[in-house]
Amino acid sequence: MDQSSTASPPPAHGATVAHIVERLREDILAHRLSPGARLIESELTARFDVSRGPVREALRRLAAEGLIAHAPNRGAVVRRLTARDISELFEIRLELEGLAARRAAEAGDACERERFADAIRVIFDDAPRLACDYLAENADFHDAVMRLAGNRQLQDLSMRLHLPLIMAQVGAALTAEVLRLSVLEHRAIAKAILAQDPNGATAAMRAHLERAAAFALAREEEE
């Protein structure tokens, strides 16, 4: 049961809750805690050597993020996304990221565009990627698009679409071929955005997400 974080440096005052949230989030997204695993307050107080207050607060934050599910008097468990959840989330992502791609392509500020071009430079690297590297690259890319789009509410909302959680659930099945295809799609999106082609950017983003959704659902139904 050693979760690799028992003996970490005690964080400064005011950072206790954030620290617990971070550790638990890492554990969930890295599958050290499997979906359905119970998170028991007394165990967590022992593991992090803090009182129940911060533990309860951390659990509430994770619940608000959607990473864990909470039942009254029965505690929290790591959330498991159903195939339906994943399908519905991708349907929403299609609209929201499609919008983000459009706004990003329309963005006029030269400085922002410069930063964007800089942030996504890595996707033009031709070297094959490891699955975990691609996961980070993918998250960064979608973040960069959202940022260039300039809609803060959209950025906030994208956190609720649980992309990391989906990836944690289906990401293990990523093959080199799928990775290569995804990178190519990212480049197509990036080119349309840099060419200030809103319709093209939207279309490329939607195509990318439709393929990703199909892949995720196929993987999910294999179980």
Next chain:
Amino acid sequence: MDQSSTASPPPAHGATVAHIVERLREDILAHRLSPGARLIESELTARFDVSRGPVREALRRLAAEGLIAHAPNRGAVVRRLTARDISELFEIRLELEGLAARRAAEAGDACERERFADAIRVIFDDAPRLACDYLAENADFHDAVMRLAGNRQLQDLSMRLHLPLIMAQVGAALTAEVLRLSVLEHRAIAKAILAQDPNGATAAMRAHLERAAAFALAREEEE
């Protein structure tokens, strides 16, 4: 400072937090607590006669909902939406509710369609509305569309679009004429959905929201 809820019946065990959240939400949405007002833990413990635990938990839930803003070591204040916030939120609503209208129009289940028709019956009432009645009717209508669309994640997300908060901030300026127009737009959306016309439903919903956004922003900039 009597917030009208001090002496309410103490809720059953396990409902304390929910009770506090409800009361504060009501106070915020009814403008009994103005944007920027501070929510101080010690005041709330006194007002509701509970300990700090449930109060802190309630504040956290309201923060997760986006109704209050939270600063470290400085406490919580009632959130004030800027014109930019409102504009961005409507841009997102346009996409999400447009999608919901489309899916609702495509929904095949006869029983669900029946329930929808029943839930929105009130919008075909020709009597003029009071502003507060329209607010409830509007929320119910959009909820009903979301429900018929059958995407649960979409329903969850719609809570984060802060329609009630926006309405609380600009709703005071609703004139009878604006109300009448909105009701007509609702009917157009409903008709397209019941006629199973996805494109028409999406277009009608987007038109409705574009007008509402323009109205809200105009009102907001008057200050």
Next chain:
DNA sequence: ACGCCTGGATTGTAGGACAATATCATCGCC
């Protein structure tokens, strides 16, 4: 077998205490 009931595990809430931090008013210095 079936349902009741008891007991352990776990969460929900109370209340008090202290440390850390922010806020604000006052005071001294230039």
Next chain:
DNA sequence: GGCGATGATATTGTCCTACAATCCAGGCGT
């Protein structure tokens, strides 16, 4: 007299202990 340092106050962050309420499982009698 204005401006920065200093201290008092208010408020939040965390810890501790205790108890009530609830859920779950397993034993009991019928």
